[in-house]
Amino acid sequence: MENARILVVDDDKAIAGAIEKLLVMEGYEVIKAYNGMEALDALVLNDVQLIILDIMMPKLDGLSTMMKVRESRNIPIILLSAKSEDSDKILGLSMGADDYVTKPFNPQELVARVKSQLRRYLQLGAKYSANSSTKIVVGGLCMDVEKAELTVDGEPVKLTAKEFKILEFLMRNAGRVFSAEQIYEKVWQEPAYSVENTVMVHIRRIREKIEINPKEPKYLKVVWGIGYKIEKI
């Protein structure tokens, strides 16, 4: 896996170069392309395990390139874009991207996301299934309720008992929004009285453990003025 080959596609050569160096430092092999057409050519010639793809590019833009890639390949694709609207992210993800990183990005975060995607793709690919009744899977989160274990993209994460219970409750009902009171009553088994802070503190701790960027959570989200939920992925 250390030798995984990554295709970096960006019309800005400086950015492509910077990403290349960052990834090389982490021990990956990098191929660069400066537009969609070049990327597709590079894919034919090389065995690539992950693509970092800019959206706004001349000749063939990122989204079209991605659709072409998806016709034949199932490798993870991380979209890079200067567009930061939620609608742009949703569009990208729904068209087949595995992750979406907005420019200007934090280099560390990009590397972390690359690692996480590769782990999921290379290590877990085969055994990644939710068939077992004791396992709950939401995106890269995999919870083994019996063993009280949680892995994020295959990486084991340690949670306290309460954190585990909260996460389990939310993962079982992925996509549904629960208020702090509902969560508290379910997890603590006590009547809830001004528990917002308690629940929020736990949520924040869980986020720090399972999210690459806790400020922009992928899984555990706050629905402001309503409650909390695990995004259904």
Added chain:
Amino acid sequence: MATKLRKFSRSKVLKIVSFLMTVIFITSIVLHMVYVYYRNFDLEPWFVKDYTQSQTFIDSELTPAIDEMVKYIATEGNWEHDPDYYYFFTDGENYYNNIELSDLLVQKYRYEFNIQLWMYKNNYIPNDVFITEFDTDEIKENTLYLAFPEDYIQQKQEIWNSVREKIIPIASSFIHSVIAAVIFFVYLMVVTGRKAEDNEVHLSPYTDKIYSDMQLGIMLLTLFLWFSYAKYLLVRPNYMSSGYGIKMEQKVSMIFIGIITVIAAVICLLLFLSLVRKIKTKRLIKHSLIYIILSGISNFIRGFFVDSRYRNYPLTKVLNRRQIIFTVSSGIMVFFSFILILYRNILMGFLPVIIEAVIIFWYFYENNKTYEKINMGIQESYQEMMKSEKMKVDLITNVSHDLKTPLTSIISYVELLSKEDLPETARDYVNILSEKSERLKNIVSDLFDLAKSTSGNLPLDLEFLDLKKLIVQTLADMEDDIEKSNMRIRTTLTENPVYIYSDGKKLYRVFQNIIGNALKYSLQGTRIFIDMEINNNIVNVTVKNTASYDMDFTAEEILQRFSRGDKSRSTEGSGLGLSIAESFTRACGGTFKVEIDGDQFKVKLGFIISNVVPPEEA
């Protein structure tokens, strides 16, 4: 000298005195007349000295005498009592006389006239007929000779003289009153409106406010009321005196007549002088109600025909003109049909109807074409607007892309640089670069958020949410920052959830910015207050903090883009926090107000409470 005189003649005191004098003399004139009426004075003795020359003599002596004689001669009857005069008459056969003609002819006051001529002239006695002195000895037939005894006339003349003595002083005082009233009145008319200081005509702020025609109306009404009441008062004492002095009742009546005359004179004089002032300033007509109403109506009607206000809208101008033509021509047609109906010309009556139908057709046909053109214009400008709106959005997106791309390179290479083996100083520089590029990233990101929301292109994700919960969540989310800042936050929230229909993510950003701001710029050891209260259907959230620095800016300035308190200019953040908060709040349908009171910095938010219960709670 001249100015001195002018000053004196136009002084207020003199004007008021003249006014009062005019009123007094007018009243005096009226009372004189009433007095003469009550005393039943005959006015003739005033200007006729000799009794025998007066009309009274003719009316009360001569005419009755002739009447008596005619009756006497015609009936050949007897005298009821002997007449006071001498007479002689003959028709040739009969003689009617109480004196011989020779005796009669020596009388001083003797008269002769042809009785046939007199009867023919129907009671009319021309002076020259009988005042002719005669000295012929021949006796004329059908001629009446009359003579009054000298002592009888003497007696009458004495009475005449005594009446004259009484009437002349009254008459002369009456004449003086009239002259004085006219003099004062003319003086008032000349000086009214004039002031000693200048030659302008000044209008009174009181009486001149009344419209001219109303003034005239009030004057006429006053005069009418005065005349009717005075007449009533005049005849109320049913007693006439021709003797000496007047009765108590009549005195009372005179007093009342005097009072109402004063009142009427004051009112009429004030109004009349006002009219004089208006004439002087040439405002008599213009300041009348009739003129104002008529000019208003004419302006209103003219407004239909003046199309200068459609100068910039040629299509509307065309519509307006067509409307006028339609209305006027239809009016003419109606008039013609009316006339034809009057003359019962049924066949011709159809002509205006047909013409009117043509006019209506023309009107609708042309108007529809114009409407089409107007609609096209609106459509065009709407598309133009949409295009420019799209260009604005594109501009924001493109500029955003162009700024973010080089920034991405900078951040990435700074990161790479920091991984190199660098000397100590170079490492410090890299750290500074890293810090500043991070800040630049935040500024750019904030700037585009703001640009989007102020240009009205902020996509909103609206849902029912509990504002109270949102505040609690935000505070819990920011707990680390709050702990770090050593500030304490005191919240006074509502007991029950407060549901609003808004975008939770945007509002989180709003509260995050406001509270973050308060944490950053509060004086150490002071508390931050977050209060929430409900006023009718509005929920207000107030965030109050004590500033750690001199707030030498106004509430408006702090919301201007990039404006910050001077001392904090070098710290992290984009300086757009409050602007974004304001813009997002407005985009979410809330109100945003900043108040600065000494060291107190207050942000007040307002949202409309939703009456609809969110589906989860229902």
